[in-house]
Amino acid sequence: MKESANLFGIENVLKTLGLKAINNGTPTGIVNYSGNSILESFSPVDGQLIGSVTITTKADFEAVMEKATAAFKIWRTMPAPQRGEVVRQFGDKLRKKKEALGKLVSYEMGKSLQEGLGEVQEMIDICDFAVGLSRQLYGLTMHSERPGHRMYEQYHPLGVVGIISAFNFPVAVWAWNTTLAWVCGDVCIWKPSEKAPLCGVACQNIISEVLAKNKLPEGISNLINGDYKVGGFMTKDNRIPLISATGSTRMGKIVAQDVASRLGKSLLELGGNNAIIVTPDADIKMTVMGAVFGAVGTAGQRCTSTRRLIIHEDIYDKVKSGIVDAYKQLRIGNPLDETNHVGPLIDKDAVNMYLNALKQVVEEGGTIIAKGEVLKGKGYESGCYVKPAIAEAKPDFKIVQHETFAPILYLIKYSGDVENAIETQNNVAQGLSSAIMTNNLQEAELFLSVQGSDCGIANVNIGTSGAEIGGAFGGEKETGGGRESGSDAWKVYMRRQTNTINYTSEVPLAQGIKFDL
Numbered sequence: 315m316k317e318s319a320n321l322f323g324i325e326n327v328l329k330t331l332g333l334k335a336i337n338n339g340t341p342t343g344i345v346n347y348s349g350n351s352i353l354e355s356f357s358p359v360d361g362q363l364i365g366s367v368t369i370t371t372k373a374d375f376e377a378v379m380e381k382a383t384a385a386f387k388i389w390r391t392m393p394a395p396q397r398g399e400v401v402r403q404f405g406d407k408l409r410k411k412k413e414a415l416g417k418l419v420s421y422e423m424g425k426s427l428q429e430g431l432g433e434v435q436e437m438i439d440i441c442d443f444a445v446g447l448s449r450q451l452y453g454l455t456m457h458s459e460r461p462g463h464r465m466y467e468q469y470h471p472l473g474v475v476g477i478i479s480a481f482n483f484p485v486a487v488w489a490w491n492t493t494l495a496w497v498c499g500d501v502c503i504w505k506p507s508e509k510a511p512l513c514g515v516a517c518q519n520i521i522s523e524v525l526a527k528n529k530l531p532e533g534i535s536n537l538i539n540g541d542y543k544v545g546g547f548m549t550k551d552n553r554i555p556l557i558s559a560t561g562s563t564r565m566g567k568i569v570a571q572d573v574a575s576r577l578g579k580s581l582l583e584l585g586g587n588n589a590i591i592v593t594p595d596a597d598i599k600m601t602v603m604g605a606v607f608g609a610v611g612t613a614g615q616r617c618t619s620t621r622r623l624i625i626h627e628d629i630y631d632k633v634k635s636g637i638v639d640a641y642k643q644l645r646i647g648n649p650l651d652e653t654n655h656v657g658p659l660i661d662k663d664a665v666n667m668y669l670n671a672l673k674q675v676v677e678e679g680g681t682i683i684a685k686g687e688v689l690k691g692k693g694y695e696s697g698c699y700v701k702p703a704i705a706e707a708k709p710d711f712k713i714v715q716h717e718t719f720a721p722i723l724y725l726i727k728y729s730g731d732v733e734n735a736i737e738t739q740n741n742v743a744q745g746l747s748s749a750i751m752t753n754n755l756q757e758a759e760l761f762l763s764v765q766g767s768d769c770g771i772a773n774v775n776i777g778t779s780g781a782e783i784g785g786a787f788g789g790e791k792e793t794g795g796g797r798e799s800g801s802d803a804w805k806v807y808m809r810r811q812t813n814t815i816n817y818t819s820e821v822p823l824a825q826g827i828k829f830d831l
C-alpha cells in the first residue's frame with residue numbers, strides 16, 4: 315500500500331469494516347459468488363488498487379433472489395416497530411463505524427473527509443428517521459356512504475426492492491432507500507456503483523452483523539456487484555416491484571423503460587443542472603459561501619452541485635470578484651488531509667469530460683475566468699485532480715444546458731426583474747435543485763410560488779446542495795420525478811390497500827344501485 319493511504323490509516327479502516335487487507339495489490343475477493351470476473355476498485359486519491367469484488371453472474375443473482383424472496387416472507391410478518399428496532403441497531407453500529415466508513419468513502423470515491431463523514435451522518439440521520447417512521451406508517455380512515463360499513467386504507471410492503479446507486483454518494487443514498495424500505499417490510503437488493511463497490515461491501519458487512527445478532531435471515535439485505543448489465547438483472551425482473559435508481563439521465567431512461575415495460579414502479583433520482591439566482595438584494599458574502607461550496611463540494615460531482623450562477627447585472631462584478639477570490643483560496647489535494655477543500659474526480663473519464671466541457675464553453679463563445687487544468691506532480695499522481703474552473707457563459711450554450719459532473723461553474727448575467735432570472739433558471743431539461751440569494755421578500759416568495767422555480771428543491775439564502783434527510787429529495791423533468799428520504803417518501807415502498815368492512819346483515823351497493831334477487 316502506498317504511503318499516502320497508510321498515512322491516513324486506510325489499512326485499519328479496511329480491517330474495521332471487515333474488508334480483507336491488501337496484499338501486494340492482489341485482489342481481495344471480498345464477495346464470493348461463483349463468477350470468475352472481478353471488479354477492481356482503484357482509489358482516485360492515489361491510483362492505488364484498494365480491493366476487488368466478484369461480479370455477480372445471472373446464476374448468482376438467481377440465488378440472491380431466492381434468498382431475498384424467502385427472507386421477505388419472514389420480515390413482512392414482523393411488526394413494523396420491531397423492524398424499526400433492527401434499523402435502530404444499524405444506526406448505532408454506524409455511529410461506532412462513522413470514522414472508518416467516512417474514511418473509506420473519502421478514499422474510494424475522493425470526496426473530502428468532512429464530506430465523507432457527513433455522508434455517514436446522513437445514514438445515521440435516516441436511520442433515526444426510519445425508526446420513528448416504523449410507528450407512523452399511517453393510512454387514513456374514511457366514512458362509508460353505506461350504513462354499517464367501515465372503510466380505511468392500510469399499507470403493506472411491496473416485496474423485494476432493487477436499489478441502484480451512484481458513485482458520488484456511495485453509502486447515503488442506499489441508506490435513504492433501504493432503511494425506509496426495511497421498516498416498511500421490504501427486503502432489498504443493492505447494486506452499488508461499479509466505481510465504489512467496497513463501500514457497498516462495508517455497509518453490507520455492518521448490516522449483516524446486525525441481522526445475525528437478531529437471528530434474522532441475511533436475505534433482508536443483499537448485495538450484487540457489477541455494471542449496468544448486472545443492474546439489468548433487476549430492472550427486467552418482474553419479481554422486483556420497485557427499482558430505485560440514482561445516476562445519470564441516460565441511465566435513468568433505460569431503467570425507466572425496462573421497468574415500465576413490465577409495469578413495475580421506478581423511483582428515479584437523476585441529473586441536475588442547478589442554479590443560484592443572485593438578485594441585487596443578495597448578501598454577497600453569503601452568496602459566495604453558498605455558491606463556492608455548491609460548485610466545488612464533492613469536486614462538483616453531486617447531483618445537487620451548483621452549476622450556474624444567474625447574477626443581476628448591477629452586482630455582477632462584485633459577485634464575480636468575490637467568487638474568483640474565493641477560488642484562489644481553495645486547496646486541492648488528498649481528501650483525507652483535512653486542510654484540503656477539494657479532492658480528485660472519480661476517474662480519468664471524468665477528467666476528460668471536464669476538459670471537453672471547458673473546451674466547448676470557449677468554442678461556444680464563453681470566457682474562462684478561473685482557469686481549469688489537470689494538476690500534476692507530487693500528490694497528484696492518480697491524474698484525477700483538477701482545478702475548479704469558472705466560465706462566463708450564455709444560458710443557451712449547449713454545454714451550459716448539459717450536466718457535466720465536474721467543478722465547472724458558469725456565470726450568467728441577467729437584467730431587469732427577477733422573473734427573467736427565474737425563466738433562465740427553469741429553461742433547462744433538468745429540475746432537481748435551485749436557490750435564490752435575496753433579502754427581498756417579494757423576490758423570495760415569487761421564486762417559491764407557482765411562477766417560480768420548477769425544481770424539486772427550491773431554497774432561499776442557502777446553496778443548492780446539502781439537503782437534510784427530513785425533506786423529500788428529488789426533482790422534476792429529466793431528474794426523473796422520484797422522491798426519496800424524508801417527508802412521506804416512504805409511501806413509494808409500500809402498496810396501498812383500501813378495505814371496506816360490512817358489519818350488518820344487509821348487502822347494500824355503493825352509489826345506491828339496486829340489484830334485488
Ligand code: UN1
Pocket residue numbers: 436482483487560615616617618778779780781782
Ligand atoms: C446526490 O448527489 O445524489 O443534498 C445526493 C445533497 C446531499 C445528497 C446528494 N444531501 O447534496
